[in-house]
Amino acid sequence: MEITINGKAHTIEQPLSLLELIDYLDIAEQRFAIEINRELIPRSTFEHYTLKPGDQIEIVGAIGGG
Amino acid sequence: MNNTDPLIIAGQVYNSRLLTGTGKFKDMDETRLATEASGAEIVTVAIRRSNIGQHPDEPNLLDVLPPEHYTLLPNTAGCYTVDDAVRTCRLARELLDGHNLVKLEVLGDEKTLFPNVIETLKAAEILVNDDFNVMVYTNDDPIIARELEAIGCVAVMPLAAPIGSGLGIRNPYNILEIIENATVPILVDAGVGTASDAAVAMELGCDGILMNTAIAEAQQPVLMATAMKNAVKAGRQAFLAGRMPRKRYASASSPIDGQFL
Numbered sequence: 112m113e114i115t116i117n118g119k120a121h122t123i124e125q126p127l128s129l130l131e132l133i134d135y136l137d138i139a140e141q142r143f144a145i146e147i148n149r150e151l152i153p154r155s156t157f158e159h160y161t162l163k164p165g166d167q168i169e170i171v172g173a174i175g176g177g
Numbered sequence: 178m179n180n181t182d183p184l185i186i187a188g189q190v191y192n193s194r195l196l197t198g199t200g201k202f203k204d205m206d207e208t209r210l211a212t213e214a215s216g217a218e219i220v221t222v223a224i225r226r227s228n229i230g231q232h233p234d235e236p237n238l239l240d241v242l243p244p245e246h247y248t249l250l251p252n253t254a255g256c257y258t259v260d261d262a263v264r265t266c267r268l269a270r271e272l273l274d275g276h277n278l279v280k281l282e283v284l285g286d287e288k289t290l291f292p293n294v295i296e297t298l299k300a301a302e303i304l305v306n307d308d309f310n311v312m313v314y315t316n317d318d319p320i321i322a323r324e325l326e327a328i329g330c331v332a333v334m335p336l337a338a339p340i341g342s343g344l345g346i347r348n349p350y351n352i353l354e355i356i357e358n359a360t361v362p363i364l365v366d367a368g369v370g371t372a373s374d375a376a377v378a379m380e381l382g383c384d385g386i387l388m389n390t391a392i393a394e395a396q397q398p399v400l401m402a403t404a405m406k407n408a409v410k411a412g413r414q415a416f417l418a419g420r421m422p423r424k425r426y427a428s429a430s431s432p433i434d435g436q437f438l
Binding site for chain 1 (some may be wrong): 198201202225226227228239252261264267268269271273340341367393427
């Protein structure tokens with residue numbers, strides 16, 4: 112199924128939880144926050160969120176800004 | 178630290194009245210050195226898409242400015258709607274483990290980056306009701322500043338001039354009016370170009386100044402950060418000291434008595 116991560120299309124094969132996606136992307140060590148389809152997904156619920164076709168995922172962090 | 182004149186925002190005590198942005202610096206080293214030189218304790222950050230996998234060795238801003246050492250102030254820069262600003266703040270709070278101090282800015286126009294005050298008022302209300310401590314960027318309009326305070330914003334931050342313009346305090350009497358009406362801290366946010374601008378804002382009675390471009394785009398950002406630190410401090414001291422009245426004509430400093438000529 113197709114999902115979108117930070118504006119780019121990705122194809123994933125099997126049902127995946129958000130926690131598994133984070134492992135797959137190898138970003139577990141980074142500081143980030145996630146929203147899916149414009150809704151904030153709290154970190155504590157990552158393992159219970161199963162990705163659905165068409166999910167629009169935004170993974171964000173802090174950068175320099177004024 | 179022995180400071181008898183602290184800046185208090187949302188119950189937190191700060192010794193520095195200069196807040197700095199972290200954008201536009203040459204690299205992370207310069208960001209760190211300029212921030213240290215400024216003495217800022219509160220620093221703004223932007224919320225943007227993470228770099229996923231492309232540049233794994235790229236230094237992270239939060240390694241350079243650790244949240245244990247600085248009060249991070251996530252901004253909503255680039256947001257033009259209530260919804261975008263509120264989403265950004267909620268992501269920031271999650272990112273920073275529940276830290277709820279945010280800088281709200283809802284922009285109205287790309288050319289001037291002036292705030293859309295209608296959207297700003299709506300977003301402020303939603304965020305205050307969602308337990309955020311909102312420091313709000315707004316126009317130098319005393320009535321809007323009063324409304325934002327009434328909504329419950331913890332600090333109101335009128336612009337001195339457009340973001341990144343360096344034009345200085347364009348409307349000092351409006352800033353003065355905002356200060357005199359307020360019971361929350363008033364910080365000039367945006368438009369300061371050099372040290373004298375910062376001093377003027379502080380002499381008017383501003384509680385603090387938030388700036389980025391004036392430091393980052395100076396020829397020597399670290400030196401300018403030091404200059405701004407001193408200007409904010411000098412301006413504050415002059416405000417507290419109370420300046421002499423302006424007079425049209427001269428008034429000799431040496432006594433007339435005892436003159437022997």
